[in-house]
Amino acid sequence: MKRILNLREIGLLVVLLVLSSAVQAQYKGDTFKQVKASGAGTISLAYVETPGFVYKDQSGHLTGICIDIMKDFVDYVNKTKGVNLTAKYVGDGASFSGMFDKVKASSGGVFGLGNITITDARKKVLKYSPPFITNNAILITQPNVxxxxxxxxxxxxxxxxxxxxxxxxxxxxxxxxxxxxxxxAMKIAYVSSSLEAEEKVLQDPKSFSYLDLAFYLDAVAHRKPLKRHPVGDKSSEQFGFIMPMNSDWQPLMEEFFSANGGYTNSVSYKKILTKHLGDTGVKLLEAVQ
Known part of the structure; x- marks a missing residue:
């Protein structure tokens, strides 16, 4: 005979389910303190797929500006700190808010990668690396507008x-x-990602949106029927990598970006930009700085 749960037992079960869900929504990575003490460790890299910044190549492997910069960061830590640090990718990259919220709820060596704008409001709930690029947002419609x-x-x-x-x-x-x-009177319809916003504009002749520079360049490269309205271009914000508030990796990120005359002044960094944005993208980026 099956026993019927009482209210107290039901309440406890609900609490356990909520706690279990919260744990599953977090990522974990080793702290720098742990890596330094043991001589080895792993960091977790969450991401949102973004053309040029984080995307899959023809073989299905993740690549992009963010991926290559983090590879340089791991190499820097290994060479300068004498440790064996490795990185693993977590999440599916489908949602900006999903990546952002999970990194915020995580602990230790967890980083968020993608088109993540640095803002004062976000600095209250997350730690940031120094900026690695200044974004240009492009106002787009279909060509007939x-x-x-x-x-x-x-x-x-x-x-x-x-x-x-x-x-x-x-x-x-x-x-x-x-x-x-x-x-x-503007109507605003919400989607889950910048990529979905782009797809909606391609499908709907009576629509418009803002696309980050990398999305726009990707659309141009693939000859997608989109029209840029230069009067709406914005270039005020900078992108950075994010970390949980309890992370002790931020000083290492700052050290990496400032070493040897500044990472964004290095040959390696400039090669990364050209590799993933192309000469046209780099010129447009430089034109709006």
Missing amino acids: PTLTNLSNISTTFAGLTAYTAKGTLNEKRLLTIKQQYFS
């Missing part, structure tokens, strides 16, 4: 168009600012 000549005219030029964006991103903030200042 008239060219926007002034942001103040967007309510007429883009009348009837829906804006697509991922919640919690700087691109969402840009669109909300435009809505408040120039386009109170």
